[in-house]
Amino acid sequence: MIRRELYLSRIRPFMGTDLVKVITGMRRSGKSVMLDLIKEDLISSGVPRENIISLNFESLDNAGLCTAESLWQELSTRIRGISGQCRLFLDEIQEVASWERCINSLRADFDCDIYITGSNARLLSGELATLLGGRYAEFTIYPFSLREYAASRQGSSAESGAVSQDTLKEYLQYGGMPFLSHIPVTGEVAIQYLTDLYNSIVLKDVATRNRVRDLDLLQRIILFVISNTGRTFSARSIAGYLKSEGRTVAPETVLNYVRYCCDACLLQRVGRSDLSGKKLLSVNEKYYLTDHGIREAVYGGGLKDIELLMENVVCMELIRRRYKVTVGRYGDREIDFVADRDGKRIYVQSSYLLASPETVQREFGVFDHIRDNFPKYVVTMDEIDMSRNGIRHMHLKEFLLAEDWD
Numbered sequence: 492m493i494r495r496e497l498y499l500s501r502i503r504p505f506m507g508t509d510l511v512k513v514i515t516g517m518r519r520s521g522k523s524v525m526l527d528l529i530k531e532d533l534i535s536s537g538v539p540r541e542n543i544i545s546l547n548f549e550s551l552d553n554a555g556l557c558t559a560e561s562l563w564q565e566l567s568t569r570i571r572g573i574s575g576q577c578r579l580f581l582d583e584i585q586e587v588a589s590w591e592r593c594i595n596s597l598r599a600d601f602d603c604d605i606y607i608t609g610s611n612a613r614l615l616s617g618e619l620a621t622l623l624g625g626r627y628a629e630f631t632i633y634p635f636s637l638r639e640y641a642a643s644r645q646g647s648s649a650e651s652g653a654v655s656q657d658t659l660k661e662y663l664q665y666g667g668m669p670f671l672s673h674i675p676v677t678g679e680v681a682i683q684y685l686t687d688l689y690n691s692i693v694l695k696d697v698a699t700r701n702r703v704r705d706l707d708l709l710q711r712i713i714l715f716v717i718s719n720t721g722r723t724f725s726a727r728s729i730a731g732y733l734k735s736e737g738r739t740v741a742p743e744t745v746l747n748y749v750r751y752c753c754d755a756c757l758l759q760r761v762g763r764s765d766l767s768g769k770k771l772l773s774v775n776e777k778y779y780l781t782d783h784g785i786r787e788a789v790y791g792g793g794l795k796d797i798e799l800l801m802e803n804v805v806c807m808e809l810i811r812r813r814y815k816v817t818v819g820r821y822g823d824r825e826i827d828f829v830a831d832r833d834g835k836r837i838y839v840q841s842s843y844l845l846a847s848p849e850t851v852q853r854e855f856g857v858f859d860h861i862r863d864n865f866p867k868y869v870v871t872m873d874e875i876d877m878s879r880n881g882i883r884h885m886h887l888k889e890f891l892l893a894e895d896w897d
Contacts (some may be wrong), residue, residue, distance in 0.1 A: 516632035517756035635667030643672030666784020686789035696755035
């Protein structure tokens with residue numbers, strides 16, 4: 492089991508406090524394993540095992556506990572039999588009707604250290620946020636980074652030189668879903684798993700949860716977005732494309748369906764910012780897959796779209812490290828990623844190969860009018876370092892394995 496220290500280090504300061512720890516993320520991205528890792532940490536610090544209560548609401552064993560009242564009755568009885576602070580681990584809590592009231596009551600009525608997970612980015616968008624009034628801490632779990640994937644496949648610590656080219660190629664093509672480390676990553680096996688995962692997300696986390704009846708339309712919209720990963724487009728352009736395919740749909744419906752996919756953590760929306768005017772732009776966002784391997788399962792193509800895959804991987808690595816990411820525009824030029832965190836900013840261009848002087852000029856020249864002193868990177872698959880004018884050129888593997896960028 493990969494320890495995923497990136498997330499544990501963020502959660503530890505909140506362990507043992509009365510803040511509800513809310514862990515969200517795409518289905519099968521490792522939320523349940525994260526709960527197990529937290530339990531290990533607590534037990535190693537001296538917490539008695541009998542003080543830990545765990546329930547998974549996707550299990551039929553707990554089907555009778557899927558209302559706020561029944562869950563509260565069960566847990567209140569068990570908590571009263573515990574000496575000291577109770578540690579509650581409630582997996583896929585969204586399966587419990589009105590779960591927000593139960594969680595808030597448990598927090599108020601008992602000495603509880605509460606951890607909940609859910610496969611929805613908007614888990615805290617409703618009543619819970621109002622009920623808890625800031626008494627929670629939210630953590631988003633993403634599929635494996637390259638470092639984590641390499642550790643799971645190679646059994647190494649995945650330092651810069653330890654990740655093989657085969658492992659990098661696997662990661663680029665099939666993504667970083669944790670379960671891939673338990674199966675042979677051959678084309679047929681990996682694609683079958685990723686296809687089943689995708690279908691499960693679309694059916695359970697998108698269609699059923701949002702009462703989408705036209706599954707064919709939903710699938711067509713998702714396929715359009717996936718095939719245009721990293722390209723700017725509007726809801727109106729998707730509606731126009733569907734009309735040419737014989738399906739009439741309002742742009743508002745397109746926006747709703749795409750938003751449902753973002754809520755299910757299938758897609759990540761990246762806005763655009765005007766660097767000259769220092770403002771956010773409200774049109775033509777970009778969308779990236781939370782796990783780029785799903786693109787191979789749904790759209791296919793292998794590594795022929797390597798440029799788009801690399802851009803998706805770079806974007807998710809920035810998001811994984813808690814950067815706020817936008818696409819930068821300066822005049823008629825576009826910078827792939829402007830990433831901000833804690834007052835720090837980096838600029839990143841992603842390209843497959845700097846195969847010609849024109850490509851070099853395009854990728855490096857985009858920074859010509861950016862006069863600040865924040866770090867600027869061009870990330871490619873080239874083996875030769877072409878850094879220039881204070882702009883650092885990095886191989887994709889080096890960029891993904893770096894402890895930080897400064």
